[in-house]
Amino acid sequence: MQDTPQTPKTSFDMNWSPLMRQTPDWFRDAKFGLFFHWGPYSVPACENEWYSRNMYAKGLPQNEHHVNKYGMLNEFGYKDFYKDFTAEKFDASVWAELVVRSGAKYAGPVTEHADNFSLWNSKINPVNSMNYGPRRDVVGEFGEAIRTRGLHFIATFHHQWLWGWFMSTDPSADVYHPDNERFYGKALPLETNRYIPWRLPDDEFNQVWMEKVVEVIDTYNPDLVYFDSRANIIAERYKHRLLEHYYSRPGSRSDTVISYKQTDFPPGSGIVDLERGRFSDVQSFEWQIDDRLEAKRTWCYIEGATYRSAGDIIRQLCDVVSKNGNLLLNVGPKADGTFADEAKSVLYEIGDWLSQYGEAIFGSRPFTVFGEGATEVKDSNFDVDQIEEQTQSGTFNVAAEDGFSTNDIRFTTKDNILYAIIMGGSNKKQLRINSLADGAGLSSKSIIRIDLIGGNENLEWSRNSTALTVQLGGGMPSPHANVLRIEFR
Structure with missing residues (x-):
């Protein structure tokens, strides 16, 4: 029987005790945030934000689409989308006003996805939004715009996925040309593009991974740093040094925090984040779910995009908040920096509801029970098995949304008030x-x-x-x- 790679151990050998952190009050009060998947993958706008990876996997739909529309992989690679990612209509103030209008209290763009394209003025990574594409510091502009409006700024990182991300089943693909290493990273064995590969990141990759986050921390001082899954492949000492810098550097603030998935960081060092998941009951700790506004299987804007209803998201928010959680909702802008009218309309509708009923959400705390009703909500998360499936198929399954009704009630509390939220x-x-x-x-x-x-x-x-x-x-x-x-x- 052939062995399979094992998830790197999640026991932590270093002294993490000084890095344990209480959840900041601002996060406990905020309840609702927005983030934005946006990058060169928004140009082809095909299927999902994994286009940059799946275009290199022969036989996957995105590969077939790419070859038919743009040409062979040795002629037109992912780097060739940079020139069309011009973001000519990007206006950080407009984005920030959309956040305000939605009722969200914290927000930020995907600072770097898995594609090695940094959306800030990076000295660590030359492949960034100042040198290519927009020629603008997206992170810096949005951070200033959101804080001007009294909201909290977050930075989200997915770049641990870069290890093996671009490795192609086509040996002639441009990702293997030595001149393109700065765009795609070093050529690695193909198996490194799995969720847990045999060959884990080397020190050079780990160091750059850490330095990118440190650069954003030092330059923009985000209130929350979010890590996507797969940070378990990063060596512990680099994660420890990173968190030590964020929490303990001179001038650091006591109200900053990270969020992480699965067991990628030690319990107590940050906020647990469930991707498109849920808890069935009230939790003693604060937590977060990240989910998407998009109804199709994507986190970025795609052609033919459709969106979930405002009612579905409002009821999801109420359920999450009743169990001591926050909802971080994604919406993908178009390549030019604008949002689809339908997406804006849903966010406006959510904001209208929160302007009327937000006293039951913002600044609230859970009751002794989350609520009652016939609809069963089970513990769920986008777990390792589902992630492994996505790395093989290039897409992921969409779970059915919870069918709440007026027979379902959720509770929140504030001072001497109990709020009973009727889910319909x-x-x-x-x-x-x-x-x-x-x-x-x-x-x-x-x-x-x-x-x-x-x-x-x-x-x-x-x-x-x-x-x-x-x-x-x-x-x-x-x-x-x-x-x-x-x-x-």
Whole structure:
């Protein structure tokens, strides 16, 4: 039987104790953020952001598309998209205003994806947005625009995937030409493009990986540094040095933090991030889910893009927040730096809901139970098996969205208020909340009044040993989710 490569050990031998960090209050209060997958892969706008990798894998749809539209891989490589990634309509202020309008409290572009194209004015990597494509410091411009509006700035890194990313099944591909090493990295065995390869990154790769992040930290001082999966292939000492620099360098702030996936960093050193995942219950620690606005299997803009509904995302946000989590939502700009009208429309609708009901979200904390209802939400994450499948097939499966209804309720709290979020809208006249029966939940608290935010106030209610029953007095104002404000002594 042939052995298979094993995930690098996740035990940590170095002293990480000084680098343990409490989740900053700004993150606990923010609840909702946006980030943007944008780069040269936005030019072909075909299938997904893995185009830069899959165009080199003979037989995959993106490879066939590339050869048919642009030519053979030795004639037109990924580097040849740089000239068309001009971002002629990119305006950091417009992006920042979209964030404000959506209601999100933190945001940032994908600082570097797996394609070795840095979106900042890098001295470490010559393949950057100042030297190619936009000829602008995208990270710097957006960071300034978002902070001017009083929001928090994040930097997201996916560049551990660069190890083996461009290795092609076509030996004549331009990625193997020595003159192109600065664009694609050194030629490596083909098997290094798997999630966990036999041959792990060498010291030179690890050092550059670390220096890129350090450069962004020192230049732009992001409030959060997000790491995509596969950081487990980076040697521990480089991750330790990086985190030590971020948390302990002269002038560092106590309210900065990283997020990481799976077990790529030690528990307590940052915020656990679930990719398109969920927890089934309230967690004792703060966590984050990153998910996408795009309905198709992509994180970047593609031709024929479609988008999830505002109601779906609002109910997802309510579920996540009720369990002590944050939602970081992706939207992909077009190559020219603009956003699809449909994408903007959905974000506006989310922002409108948050402007009305945001008191139940922003600055809230979880209740003793997350809620109740018939819809079962299971623990889930975009795990190692799914990532391995994606590296083989070039795409990934899309799980069905949770079908919440007005029979599902989620709770959040703030001061002396309990918010009961009804996961939908209808003409329901009466609501029974079993979790708030006498002898449960608020049994030791005296309810002063109950209001339907945006609707009828000072509602009639009664409580016995089976449920709290609230008379809603008519239809609910939002088609997406509605909020009862329950005030108690």
